[in-house]
Structure formats: structure tokens, C-alpha cells
Amino acid sequence: MKRDPHHFSAAARLLHWLMAVLIVTMLFVGVGMVSTVSRLHDTLLALHRPLGVALLVLVVIRLAVRLTRGTPPLPDDMPRWQHAAAKASHYVLYAMMFAMPLIGWSMLSAGGYPVVLAPGVQLPPIAPHDVALYAWLRAAHTWVGLALYATILLHLSAALFHALIRRDGVFASMTRGQRRA
């Protein structure tokens, strides 16, 4: 089968949109659960950990797909700084997608919490019980989470700019495959 040069692979598109929904859900769950004192707190907390582990598994698969299937090129008429910004933002997004679940898992470990995914299902600690380490990781979890949401908003702005202003096919490269003639 000939590779479509203008669109992300079907696997990449599926992973992108699935993770987009899950990550945005996760970030809302995260900021919601640390503020609310309602019973929603327990529900959101119970959702946060298994979802985080699922996202860690997904980003590993996604990186493998990206490295093996590649990405379509950006339009040649885009300014150089926009090429650079696009590339940098993708590196940053991948770094944060890996970092968030790993920080969360090690943070719970350092805080001495059992990492319970579901009743009777738990993960081993990946950091020593050390509250000073916990404090740094806990702060990092907040700040990287906020940075991730800000980067997602930038990414969304850029995607919509391609879709609505430049109309250059970059948005379509993630929304569909090649149309048959």
C-alpha cells in the first residue's frame, strides 16, 4: 500500500483524538478534584489514577507509531518560525504527556500513598517514601499540568488557524485520510 504523504496514518489519527479527549478530561478531573469538597472529589480521584495509567500506555504506543509511520510535512509557504514553533510544541507536548503520569505515580509513591487503580488493583511504588520529594513532585504535577493545558490551547489555536485562516490542509492531515479520486 502506498503511503499517503499528506495525512497522518489512521493509527496516529485515532491515537491523537482518543488521547485529546482523555487528556482534556484528565486535566479537568485534576483541577476539579483538588478544589471540590463534594462527593465528586472521591469519584474524580478514583477516575484520575486509572486514566493516568491508561494515558501513559497510550503515549508509549503513540510515540512508537509516530517514529515508525512518520508525519506529513508542513506546507513550504509557512514562515520558518512557524515551522520551528510547530516542531517545538510537539516535542513539548510529548514530553509533558510522558511526564504527567510518571510524576503522578512517583508523587503518590513519595507521599506514602498506595497507588490503587481499582479495588484490589494497585501499582508498586516507583519512588521512596520521602515527603520532601513528594512536595517537589506535587508542585511539579500542578505546574506541568497547567503548562500542558496552556500548550494544548496554543496547539488548538494553531490548528484552527490552519483550518480557518490558512486553509492549507494541515488541519485535515489529522482529521481524515486521503480522499479517493
Next chain:
Amino acid sequence: MTRPTICVPCRLAAIAVAVGGAAAAFAWTAGWLTPARLTAPRIIDTFETSYGVHPGYRRNHAKGLCVEGWFDSNGNGAQVSRAAVFAPQTRTPVIGRFAIPGSNPSAPDASIPIRSFALLFQQHDGEQWRTGMNSAPLFSVRTPAAFYQQLVASKPEPATGKPDPAKLDAFYRAHPDSQPFRQWVGAHPPSSSFANTAFYSVNAFIATDAAGNAHAVRWEVVPDAQYAPETADEKTQPDFLSQDLDARLAAGPLRWHLVLTVAAPGDPTDDATRAWPATRERIDAGTLVVQQASAQRIGQCRDVNYDPTVLPDGLKPSNDPLLAARSAAYAVSFNRRTREEATGAAAQPDGDLHR
């Protein structure tokens, strides 16, 4: 394909609306747009403004000490819960903490008629059961909102250092469900020791047995040591509770029976201000043994957040609205005091004589 001719500024505006809306929804969820909403940080902020910040210490139940011991299960608890801690002939290590309520880590012991006992049962399968118990079986309020209002009404006046009696009265009049708690405290003078005090889970929980049946339960630890009231002499000694505990532990371990009370259908599980009838089934699940104590700045309990929703398979939170609020607020307290440990703002063990 023909494209609709929508003006470029209109399309830019559409992008701004989409991205701005996403940002606003996030800010609203985080509570940044609604400062009047009751949040966990707001509860802890109120403790800090009322009672000051004592770096490194819990924001409530600040004065306490660490203990270590174990729980010997006799297997009776397995009737209602499949948690490993209740399996027959099982010994589970326990990290505990005795404390008195309040934010001041050097408050005189006799200044408050309530004590608390927190436990972390470290099951052999890696799961944990954490519980924070009080020496009163009931709580003064039913909801997080009422707790917050009580906290505000109890704020010490700058002139006297004590709450304004008029504000407290107004709170109690507006919250008649605080009556049973206040009557209980009035009828039960504080005891002379942590060791002769019973401690209660206050909130209800749902236990699940091996067959998957759910049972609403509350638990308590009932001391082997006989109750004796606080003496006049003890009331003058700010740290008599820790001194007494050290003296008793020097003579040998201290014991409590862990008793599960099982609700009947219709008993409230969402109202910590109401007792269940005294006729309810009581299951003696085994013996809690406390073997040694240490100052909280150096003991194992220092680094534990006794979040009552950290539960093993076989126990889970009930619909009591206080439980989620306790979990959320304790986490904020833990985050702040561990940050103080990490940045060196916390008091160091050597310079700290108080427990």
C-alpha cells in the same frame, strides 16, 4: 468544493471564542472564577487565618505524637468485610497518631475536651486502611458547608483570643443538629489518658464481605484501661497526655478492642451528627496493640496523611458528605506542610520540645 465567504476577522473571532471558552471552562472547574465557592484550599486558608501558620504541622489536630504497634485480627470482622486486615489470625502492622484538635502544636492538653487517634493499617498485600477517629462518637455538623460556618463562627477574637460567644450561639441556633454532639461532650468529661479513651470513626463506611454483600458500619476502639477523669493536677500540665503515655508504655503495651457496629436498614449513613441505636450488632474484630511512642517530628506518623478515604478492598466510603471533604482538605494540609519540610521552613526536631 466551494468555501463559504466568511470574513477573516469573523473567522479569527471564532478561534478566539473557541480557545477562550476552553480556558474559561478550565478556570471555572478549578474554582478560580468563583472565590465564594467552598473549596478545600479555602477551608485550610480559614484555619490559617484564624489560628496562624505553624510550619511543618498539620493545619488541624496539630499537637500529637506518633505510636507504633499492630492489630491482631480474630477473624470476626470477616463477617462484614473481606479486607485482609480482618482475616482470621492475621497480624497487621500499624502506624498511629494521638492528637488533640486545633491548629496550635503547643496548645495545653486540657484546653480541648476532644482527642483523636489516627491509624494506618499496612496490609501485607500492600493495601492500606487509614482512619482518623475522635473521642466523641458524633460530629457537630453534617455537611462541609456547616463545618466551614462553624469554623468561621469559632474564629478567635483578636481582643480576647477566644471565639465570640454571640457568633457561636448564633451558629448553634442555626444548626440544631449540633445538639447531640454538644450534649455528648457535656456528659463525658475528658479522661486522664489517651490509653483509657475510646475513639470512634464518626463517619459511616461501607464494608463488603467475601460474598459481595455490602454492610454499613462504623467502628471504634475500646480501651482495656479503665476510664478515669482528667484530674485537677493534670489540667495544669500542658503535656500531661504524652507524659502519661510514655509512663504507661514503659510498663508495657496498651490495648484496645476494635469493634465494628453494623447498621440496620434505615440507619443514616450520611449524617455524622446522629447515633445509631445502641441495640445494633457489635463485632469485636480483634485487638489493637500500641507498643511504642515517639515525638511526631521524628516518628513515622509525621509523613502520613490520615485520609479516611484511603481504604483497602472490602471497605469504602459511605455517602457521608464529610468524608470527601476530609479527604480533600487533609490533602491540602499535607501538601502545605510537606512543602514546608522540603523548603526548610518547618521546625527542626532538635529545636522542638513539644510533641
